[in-house]
Amino acid sequence: xxxxxxxxxxxxxxxxxxxxxxxxxxxxxxxxxxxxxxxxxxxxxxxxxxxxxxxxxxxxxxxxxxxxxxxxxxxxxxxxxxxxxxxxxxxxxxxxxxxxxxxxxxxxxxxxxxx
Amino acid sequence: xxxxxxxxxxxxxxxxxxxxxxxxxxxxxxxxxxxxxxxxxxxxxxxxxxxxxxxxxxxxxxxxxxxxxxxxxxxxxxxxxxxxxxxxxxxxxxxxxxxxxxxxxxxxxxx
Numbered sequence: 001x002x003x004x005x006x007x008x009x010x011x012x013x014x015x016x017x018x019x020x021x022x023x024x025x026x027x028x029x030x031x032x033x034x035x036x037x038x039x040x041x042x043x044x045x046x047x048x049x050x051x052x053x054x055x056x057x058x059x060x061x062x063x064x065x066x067x068x069x070x071x072x073x074x075x076x077x078x079x080x081x082x083x084x085x086x087x088x089x090x091x092x093x094x095x096x097x098x099x100x101x102x103x104x105x106x107x108x109x110x111x112x113x114x115x
Numbered sequence: 116x117x118x119x120x121x122x123x124x125x126x127x128x129x130x131x132x133x134x135x136x137x138x139x140x141x142x143x144x145x146x147x148x149x150x151x152x153x154x155x156x157x158x159x160x161x162x163x164x165x166x167x168x169x170x171x172x173x174x175x176x177x178x179x180x181x182x183x184x185x186x187x188x189x190x191x192x193x194x195x196x197x198x199x200x201x202x203x204x205x206x207x208x209x210x211x212x213x214x215x216x217x218x219x220x221x222x223x224x225x226x
Contacts, residue, residue: 092214
């Protein structure tokens with residue numbers, strides 16, 4: 001079974017703190033993604049990576065950065081947390097998207113509250 | 116990526132068949148149609164994917180008309196445990212294209 005593990009289910013941080021959200025996958029997937037999910041807005045793509053040390057901006061990258069030093073690990077960094085970054089953060093991984101039935105596997109999510 | 120439109124919410128009684136339709140008028144020739152399901156407090160999970168006509172698996176069926184401008188996810192005889200948000204995605208499955216989710220359809224199954 002593919003496993004995507006996010007380091008924390010719940011996290012509370014103070015405004016201005018630097019926050020690291022870690023994601024590890026165990027299936028040697030090339031692609032990894034970070035989304036945030038807010039009520040009424042669905043899932044929005046923050047960043048994605050299709051190879052080690054490669055990163056691409058998604059729809060809402062402002063206020064975030066990412067790091068992919070190893071294939072299995074993709075970290076999301078909030079340089080200076082703000083209250084509007086309070087959200088559910090979801091990590092996903094997939095093989096390169098080719099062919100039918102290629103799917104993305106998601107972690108359980110990290111509910112981050114910035115106070 | 117093709118934009119998708121689907122109903123915000125739907126209600127159904129247990130045991131009924133539920134059909135959720137997604138519009139994707141500007142779908143491209145190479146685009147596939149994929150549906151994900153998300154339960155509360157969990158990440159989405161893949162349900163079904165298709166290119167044209169009909170696809171069926173143990174969870175659902177996917178109907179795609181010839182013009183491919185819409186698709187319908189069909190859930191047979193829903194139960195309370197099918198209460199979830201269902202997302203329709205349209206995009207390339209060749210190369211390194213990220214998955215772009217819309218707002219999804221919130222299905223509530225009532226006893």
